[in-house]
Amino acid sequence: MGWGFIGPFVAVFGLVFLAPIGYALYLSVFRDRLIGGTSFVGLDNYGEALADSRFWEGLARVGLFLLVQVPIMLGIALLVALAIDSGRLYGKSFFRVAVFLPYAVPAVVASLIWGFIYGTRFGLVGNINETFGVTLPDPLSPSLVLAAIGNIVTWEFVGYNMLIFYSALKVVPRSLYEAAAIDGAGEWRIVASVKLPAIRSALVIATIFSIIGSFQLFNEPSILQKLAPNAITSDFTPNLYTYSLSFSGQQHNYAATVAIVMGVITAIIAYAVQLRGMRKG
């Protein structure tokens, strides 16, 4: 009888998850040539992907993004969660709702708004330049565009992560704080020795999902590309690369290979963080 209830889910799941994975693996061992048609090439595509500098440059870029943006975003999220949880804020429910609000904004709209703000000609950056007679650096120039994207992603997800941390803090038994306070621990000491260890698993989970999100970076650069075509190339991130290989280049077999390699790398790194994060002590 259980299958009667879960059958529909499993059927659709097979169609949109398992079948594409199988199909991607199948595609990745063939190659389609203009002359000669499709032929089996074994692991040749994988060899090509591992030696592909465009792929590695994109990966290095999202790696850098990950190392800088994720700690900043999670740090702000954690500080806000601790501030709200401390009970020392005026209007704490307003804080909670307002900081979370950007999560409801689609990546497209978030990128468009920030794109307008970044504009040096008639955006907010341009307004400031004009009004104060200064020349701010162009956020959409090749050297700054990654930071500009990092800011958009931070804006979108800081509230989401804050809420994860806040939900975890809320269920920590208050008696633990009382005990620590009686032992003479100050507020920062309680944060470091009681609160942070208590929400360790929430911290690890937020980190893992941020890692997966960084490696999948696509929406924001894809939309900003129209504003900064010179700064954001078609291989800016591995996902943009896969997309352009597949839809502009018609190299479906190679695109599937790059997607699989990327999926495996993401899984390995997420798993390593998981193992490290969960180790006791």
Added chain:
Amino acid sequence: MTTSLTTKAAAVAAEPTGADRATAPRATTSRRRKRPPHTPLRPRPSIPLTLVTGLVLVYTLLPLVWLVINATKDQNGLLNSFGLWFADDVNFWDNITRTLTYDDGVFVRWLLNTLLYVVAGAGGATVLAVLGGYALAKYNFPGRKAVFAVVLGAVAIPGTALAVPTFLMFSNMGLTNTPWAVIIPSLISPFGLYLMWVFATEAVPTELLEAARIDGSGELRTFFRIALPLLMPGTVTVLLFSMVATWNNYFLPLIMIKDPDWYPLTLGLNAWNAQAQTAGGEAVFDLIVTGSLLTIVPIVVVFLLLQRFWQSGLAAGSVKE
């Protein structure tokens, strides 16, 4: 390859919230109770801390304020007035009218498409997740553990790794460029299934189901008459998260839909932006700004109305999507 990772991740996600889970839907009533006096553990609100945290508040609200202000400007005001203040003339209603009527009302068409994708996609995803979560929580059937492991493992697979092969498959099946190409992949929410499993385990007492069976109630009737009402809070949470995901979806329709008649709002705005950035294309910046505002208003309203549900959802799941 990723099964053990996420099964464990899910287990730890559930662990710190276990005690809170059953009471989560009641959280709003307890917030209203009388405030106890200030003690070292219930300290007095602090102005410096509020100001410092207020910086983050300014950061998160500023772009939204910018959007509202600039939705009142025409093209000229947009280009020639300061971004964070109003232009001389207010064109808010005019902008809305023009956004809704531009290009034979294509924006309204996109809005209706989005509604179709949300109702069919998010609605369907919720139905499948509720039925599946109930089955995992309350039935013992062969293959149950395998289903669980495979579905949770799938959470860790980058969505874009699936995109290209899904597109090619759907293309071979003749589904691309139809609403089905957006709706069918939206039907699966591994997070929703997990959340409903957690919720059904706690919210539906097995003895109640046993009693109904002894009284001769069939399994379907038991589900609809007894289990479903108890599952309502979890169902709304799953529906809310699926709605946001579907409403905001960009990547999936981008690869699946080439025909602007089937665009959702996100793709439509992106197309207007592409048009405005192209030399020779009509620069419709005012419509992009007003259209952006119109796109987020419904989802923000739903968010504010259903606050308590996303909170309990994040508490139980701690999962992005």
